[in-house]
Amino acid sequence: MNIVVLVKQVPDTATERKLNADDRTLDRAASDGVINELDEYAIEEALLLKEKHGGEVTILTMGPDQATDSIRKALSMGADKAVFVNDEALHGSDAIQTAYALAQALGTLEFDLVVLGSESTDARTGVVGAALAEYLGLPQLTLAGKVDVDGGAIRIQRQTDYGYDVVEAQLPAVVSVVEKINEPRYPSFKLIMQAKKKPVDKKSAADAGIDTGRVGLANATTETVDFAAAPPRAAGTIVKDEGDGGTKAADFLAEKKFV
Amino acid sequence: MAEVLVLVDHVDGQVKKVTTELLTAARRIGEPAAVWVGDGVESGRAALAEFGAEKVYVAPAEVNDYVVAPKAELLAKLAQEKGAAAILVSATAENKEIAGRTAVKLGSGVLTDVVDVNAEVVTEHSVFGGATVTHARVTTGVPVVAVRPNSVVPEAAVGAAAAEEAVAVEISDAAKTARVVERVAQEKGARPELTEAAIVVSGGRGVGSDDFSVVENLADSLGAAVGASRAVVDSGWYPNQFQVGQTGKTVSPNLYVALGISGAIQHRAGMQTSKNIVAVNKDPEAPIFELADFGVVGDLHTVAPQLTEEINKRK
Ligand SMILES: Cc1cc2nc3c(=O)[nH]c(=O)nc-3n(C[C@H](O)[C@H](O)[C@H](O)COP(=O)(O)OP(=O)(O)OC[C@H]3O[C@@H](n4cnc5c(N)ncnc54)[C@H](O)[C@@H]3O)c2cc1C
Ligand SMILES: Cc1cc2nc3c(=O)[nH]c(=O)nc-3n(C[C@H](O)[C@H](O)[C@H](O)COP(=O)(O)OP(=O)(O)OC[C@H]3O[C@@H](n4cnc5c(N)ncnc54)[C@H](O)[C@@H]3O)c2cc1C
Numbered sequence: 001m002n003i004v005v006l007v008k009q010v011p012d013t014a015t016e017r018k019l020n021a022d023d024r025t026l027d028r029a030a031s032d033g034v035i036n037e038l039d040e041y042a043i044e045e046a047l048l049l050k051e052k053h054g055g056e057v058t059i060l061t062m063g064p065d066q067a068t069d070s071i072r073k074a075l076s077m078g079a080d081k082a083v084f085v086n087d088e089a090l091h092g093s094d095a096i097q098t099a100y101a102l103a104q105a106l107g108t109l110e111f112d113l114v115v116l117g118s119e120s121t122d123a124r125t126g127v128v129g130a131a132l133a134e135y136l137g138l139p140q141l142t143l144a145g146k147v148d149v150d151g152g153a154i155r156i157q158r159q160t161d162y163g164y165d166v167v168e169a170q171l172p173a174v175v176s177v178v179e180k181i182n183e184p185r186y187p188s189f190k191l192i193m194q195a196k197k198k199p200v201d202k203k204s205a206a207d208a209g210i211d212t213g214r215v216g217l218a219n220a221t222t223e224t225v226d227f228a229a230a231p232p233r234a235a236g237t238i239v240k241d242e243g244d245g246g247t248k249a250a251d252f253l254a255e256k257k258f259v
Numbered sequence: 260m261a262e263v264l265v266l267v268d269h270v271d272g273q274v275k276k277v278t279t280e281l282l283t284a285a286r287r288i289g290e291p292a293a294v295w296v297g298d299g300v301e302s303g304r305a306a307l308a309e310f311g312a313e314k315v316y317v318a319p320a321e322v323n324d325y326v327v328a329p330k331a332e333l334l335a336k337l338a339q340e341k342g343a344a345a346i347l348v349s350a351t352a353e354n355k356e357i358a359g360r361t362a363v364k365l366g367s368g369v370l371t372d373v374v375d376v377n378a379e380v381v382t383e384h385s386v387f388g389g390a391t392v393t394h395a396r397v398t399t400g401v402p403v404v405a406v407r408p409n410s411v412v413p414e415a416a417v418g419a420a421a422a423e424e425a426v427a428v429e430i431s432d433a434a435k436t437a438r439v440v441e442r443v444a445q446e447k448g449a450r451p452e453l454t455e456a457a458i459v460v461s462g463g464r465g466v467g468s469d470d471f472s473v474v475e476n477l478a479d480s481l482g483a484a485v486g487a488s489r490a491v492v493d494s495g496w497y498p499n500q501f502q503v504g505q506t507g508k509t510v511s512p513n514l515y516v517a518l519g520i521s522g523a524i525q526h527r528a529g530m531q532t533s534k535n536i537v538a539v540n541k542d543p544e545a546p547i548f549e550l551a552d553f554g555v556v557g558d559l560h561t562v563a564p565q566l567t568e569e570i571n572k573r574k
Binding site for chain 2: 013014016017018019024037038094095096099100118119121122123124125126127128129130131133134135137138139140141142143155157158159160161162163164165166167168169170173179180220221222223224225226227228229230233234236237238239240241244245246247248249250252253254256258259
């Protein structure tokens with residue numbers, strides 16, 4: 001079974017994240033880039049499926065030059081190879097354009113399953129998996145907390161507010177994962193060394209079948225009009241508990257009419 | 260005035276509060292038209308009328324038998340037929356997916372985690388864990404907007420008709436490829452749903468064990484939902500679906516109470532837009548106090564029970 005895992009590089013949440021003043025896109029120089037956390041769960045799930053059913057795991061990343069760091073990390077977890085779509089024309093693409101571009105790139109690859117994270121930590125739209133399934137015309141098996149493949153059939157537990165739905169489909173399909181699905185492995189020293197030699201196929205937008213008239217900031221379906229630092233919260237009242245901390249908190253809640 | 264489609268969230272015919280918020284916002288843009296999927300519209304219609312729905316489009320329950328795609332077909336079809344000015348959905352995980360597929364079908368764009376929207380469908384967003392506020396708009400086609408619950412104050416309208424109109428739905432084969440074969444409900448207690456609740460009481464590692472009663476008792480005294488930090492979920496003390504934060508739920512209640520939570524940036528990402536924040540933590544340096552409108556430096560195991568008792572006394 002051949003699996004493509006979609007991996008996005010995002011700014012580290014622990015550092016300060018900023019937007020560019022000139023074009024209002026993410027300032028990638030302002031913070032360290034890391035692999036989107038949920039994508040590590042996607043890679044882990046793909047590796048588990050490969051261990052069970054055989055085949056190859058390919059990483060697909062679209063992003064700026066620095067994203068090679070995340071690709072190496074993904075390869076050092078055990079993925080076999082990577083495709084890196086890297087083109088200035090893609091800069092500033094929004095969620096719908098990103099899904100379009102990834103769908104086109106997937107069209108140049110052979111796969112039985114696409115696995116991705118259910119949400120990135122920077123933009124957090126949670127839209128790409130569904131939009132990708134729409135573009136590809138493939139079954140949408142998103143928000144999976146459990147995945148089982150049996151021959152050409154696939155079944156997942158889709159997380160919902162009340163618990164989960166059991167969803168069935170035929171391969172090929174698009175699966176997005178939630179955090180509870182597994183525990184991502186740490187790369188071993190051996191795998192880190194091996195990863196350095198694994199093939200990374202760098203593609204321009206044109207190589208990946210992407211119409212550059214449909215991607216990038218100039219063609220975006222959404223536009224950031226302006227941005228500003230959020231106004232700081234007014235300093236609150238902090239009291240030390242001297243046996244009456246709970247009562248004082250109750251007074252505050254009463255004053256705000258919560259009791 | 261052009262119609263603004265509002266996808267209704269309902270449970271057993273009961274309209275969720277977030278839908279009344281969306282209808283209120285929709286009135287700024289045009290004429291609200293509710294889109295109801297499944298049974299139970301009879302019991303929900305009054306609430307839709309109260310908050311300004313001029314029309315209610317009703318689609319059959321079969322739409323729910325497949326993942327997301329049929330709902331996107333439904334919304335795209337209605338938007339095209341009715342010449343809708345915008346589509347509003349609540350920013351739940353599933354609805355954001357519906358929004359995405361609908362935008363692809365319409366050749367438009369999607370705006371997610373919106374905290375406010377104006378008459379021109381310019382949206383306000385709180386991003387990077389609440390550190391930055393942005394305004395955005397869709398540049399082409401019918402904007403599809405996912406609004407965070409508790410962001411808009413619901414206001415009743417007068418004289419809306421909520422006229423019912425059945426929608427003939429023919430689900431395409433392409434939308435039937437991912438079939439829901441079973442629905443499994445877990446631990447649905449009497450408490451309000453986390454993302455919808457007006458008050459959320461969350462517990463962190465400071466709770467100390469899987470005995471969460473100190474958090475639950477306070478929550479119940481306030482009629483609140485219970486939340487948890489990731490440290491708690493990772494320790495197996497409380498179920499995963501209650502996690503608040505960057506990789507959990509985003510909440511924006513009127514009151515958020517944090518018990519034994521340090522206030523890591525990833526936790527703040529999920530609760531920073533709460534209107535009032537109360538924190539109890541034994542460490543005076545805990546970053547959660549930077550956000551708190553009221554904080555108590557002390558042991559939650561004495562402060563929280565006292566608070567619960569006081570609330571119950573004053574009811
Ligand atoms: C603060 C902020 C807010 C934004 N808000 C919006 C908005 O409201 N609407 C909008 O259309 N765009 C928005 N964007 C643009 C958005 O970041 C990009 O379009 C992004 O490439 C895709 O969205 P996402 O990260 O939210 O995807 P999500 O749907 O959250 O990501 C899900 C998964 O998709 C995969 N994936 C996503 N991007 C890539 C990639 N480049 N390469 C490989 N795999 C990938 C990953 O597996 C990821 O886990 C915003 C950007 C920022 C910085
Ligand atoms: C990519 C990524 C995503 C993440 N996503 C999330 C997320 O979605 N949600 C989330 O919550 N975290 C998330 N985290 C984890 C986050 O960084 C923190 O580790 C986590 O929030 C800590 O939880 P905590 O505050 O309960 O625990 P701690 O940080 O250990 O804090 C416990 C607090 O309790 C106090 N305390 C202890 N005992 C008592 C007592 N008896 N009375 C009063 N106070 C007491 C301590 O002083 C301390 O401040 C994420 C991390 C990463 C890297």
